[in-house]
Every structure is written in structure tokens, then in C-alpha cells.
Amino acid sequence: MPEFMKNALLAVLVISPLFGLLSTMVVQSDLSFFSDALGHSAFTGIAIGVLCRLASPMWAAAALALILAGLFTWVKGRTRLHSDTVIGVFSSTAVALGIFFATLGGGSFAKFNSYLIGDILSVEPAMIALLAAVLLAVALLWLSSFNPILLSSVHPALAASRGVRVGAQEWLFTSAVALAVTLSMTWVGLLVINSLLVLPAAGARNMASNVRQYHLLSVLNALAAGLAGLLASYYLGASTGACITLVLALFFVFSFVGRRHG
């Protein structure tokens, strides 16, 4: 096995459970569209980072995504607009800003293509370590704060009546998603990242009867699709992110056909 494949394999083994975990609550909290918006804002962050000639524009993307996650939670808690609408406002503004900065002074859009498609085969050990740190952080967040995050998503008023600070929990979770999205974007690709945040849990939801099954199925789903997708892309010479997503989509179809309930 060539060195780059070993690295890619390691990266998939880290990214898949990370997104499998986050996916459970992204879907549970109706944040599918939000994670999509985050992906777009990450692109804007990279455009800004490139404009400022940062050595790794990824950090500008992470910072911007964190700011947006905070702003989004703040606005959502203070408006009667449906969260879909609020996300739409943020998403379109972020995309426009990104294209504005990317093309400022007549620049070409082409240099950003690698971010859109992503290339997991180019991942380096230092980045895998960083992604592993993110996975560890999310695992710790899950151990310490999963209950209030779940309660807030199931019934905000009930959670609040039991002393949960719903806004703070939402902010914590959206920030975790923001970091995971921006840091893994370069390898997974912006176009595919949202599918990794939605499909594993969407499939698991068709089958699961409780939170434990939901998590197990979502993580296994992501892991199996990650490995199968990586192998498929290696032998077929197609984009890894696209292959992983297609395998996930296939899993969703199976779970939909064999679903246990509505």
C-alpha cells in the first residue's frame, strides 16, 4: 500500500467516527441546512485567509465559522423567524462574501477548486493528528454535555424548565460542528462535507429505536462508507469524497427500504 493511501486510510478512520457522531445531533436538531451554510462560510474564510496571505487559510475559515455559529445561535434566540430562514440569510451572505473576496481585483475562482472537491489522498500526518484531536474533543463534549444537548433538541421549553441553558448548549454544539467542518474541509471537500453530516444519521434514524442504537448505527454507517468509499476511489480513480457520499447514499436507500417505522 502506498504511503499516501496509508495516510488517507488513517484520516478516514478519524473523520468517519467524528462525522458519524456529529451527524446524530445535526439531524436531531434540524441543523442539516446549517452545516451546509457553515461549509459555505468556511469557503469564505479561506478566501479571506488567502487574501490576507495567511500560511494556512484554514484557520481563518475556522475562526469565521466559529463567529458565524455564535451569531447564528444569538440571532435565532432573538427572532421569531424560522431557523431555516435565519440560516438562509447567513448562508447566502457568506457565499456572496466568499465569491466577492475570491474574485476581488479580477481574481480567478479556479485556485479554490481544491477546496470545493477536496483531496483526502494529500492528507499529511500532522493534519491527521489535528483531526484526531478534534475527534477527542467532540468525544469529550459528548461525554460531558450530550444529555443537555439532547434535551434541548427534544424539547427546548422542557429543557429550560430543568435548568438547561438551551442557548449555551446550542452554541457549544454548533461551534463543534463549525470546527469539524472547517478543519476537515480541505480533505473531504466542501461539496461533500454536508452529506457526511447528514447521511450517516439519516440512515440510522430509519432503523434506530433509541439513542444508543442511533449512535452505533450512525458511526458504523460513516465508518463503513468511509472505508468502502476510499477503496472505491482508489481503484476507480474518482474523488474520494464523492465515493464516500455515494456509498452513504446507498446505505440510506437500504435503511429506507428496511425501515422499522415512519
Next chain:
Amino acid sequence: MSENLHKHSGEGCKGACCLRVTDLGVSAEGRTILQGIDLHIHCGQIVALIGPNGAGKSTLFKAILGQQPHTGSIQFERSGGKRTRPLVGYVPQSPAFDQGEPVSVLDLFVAAISRWPVFLPIPKALRAKVEECLGRVHGEGLIDQRLGSLSGGELQRVLLALALEPLPHVLILDEPFSGVDVEGELRLLRLLDELRRTFDLSVLLSTHDFSNLGDYADKVVLMKETVLKVGTAQEVMDSPEFAQVFHLRLERG
């Protein structure tokens, strides 16, 4: 005996515990939502809060729950006269859950009453504890059901059981009869009656259904921004304040 225990004698709560709301006011964005609210609910009493939409019932609930900044005071007075902040159990309006919601009744309880992460296998002792909680509302069999698969009445019982853990001083139910059929309403009322006797709870509920207020409510409170009338169901519904608030034409002569 219980008559004596719950009898309201002047200012104090002699011999019984009570929830006392004094001169409560809430305003937001320069608008007055509640003002001069005085309420006095004895343990074991069921009090029905009525009033038109926008009368401030939900805001009052939020204030009692400690989620709404307010003026005035909300205190729980023990039989010895010691005053504390009340411990409140809250039963929200039954929400419609997504059919596919992968959250079971056990998951909801564990997330709400313990720090044990719900996504890990749940210890036997914790499961037994949840079964005990559900037993209070005769819902032991619901423990492994998904929230989305519960009927309206079952969901309400689950939320009620959750509100009783930890055992509160005051139980608040937000519109418990909306969307519930007559039979379901009677079943809930029987359960509330049983619970208030067993645990000596104060029960405060809001409702738009006046048909059998007199059968269960020890006291009815009519409010719109402030308390307009307090009394038995008959007293309140015969009052001019009631007619005015609900724009009823009084037949005269």
C-alpha cells in the same frame, strides 16, 4: 382533616405549606405584560388559571419557573413558616414528535434526571429508577417506546412523570387539556387528584376549557395582565370581570 389542613386562614399558611406570589410584575421592551399579581396556592390544591390568549399565563409560568426576570416575589412557604424558592415541576404542552425520533422514554428520562451519557449502555439501577418514576403515572410499560410512537395521552403521562422527578413543591401544567378528548381529560384529572393527595402537591394549570372547572378546581384565577378575579369556578364565571374579558353580553332584566 384534609379540609382543616388546606383551609386558607388570612395572611399566613398556618398548618400547611403554600406557594405565595406577591405583587409580581413583568415588563419587556417597554410593555407591561404582568403587574400586581398576587397568588396564594396551598399544597394539595388544584388551581386553574384562565384568561384570553395573550393574558400572560405563559409568562407567569415562566416567572414561577425562574426563567423570566420579574419584580415582586415568588416564595414557597413550608408549614413551619420557612420560606424558599419553590421547586417547580413543569409539564409543557404535549408537542408533536417526529415519528422517526430515535429517542425512547428511557432516553428522555436519563437525559433529564441524570448525568449518565444517554448514548452509552444504561446501568440497571438507573433504568429501575426511571421505571419507578413512570410508576407514579402508571406508565411502567412505556419505558422502551419511542417518543414519536406515543399517543397524546401517553406522552402527557410521560411528561408528567418527568415533572415529578425530583418531587416538586408545585406542579405546573400548560394547557393540559388542549387536543385531549373527554375521556383523556377525565383520566388526567383522576391522575392529578391521586398525585396531589399522595405527594401533597400544589397544582397550577392553565386551560381554555371551562366545561368542568367546577368539578376539579379548588380555586379558579381569572387573569389578564393582572389577577381580575379569584374564587370558585361558579363565582368566577358569574362575575362581571369574566363577562367583560370574554366579551359576553350580559342578559339584563
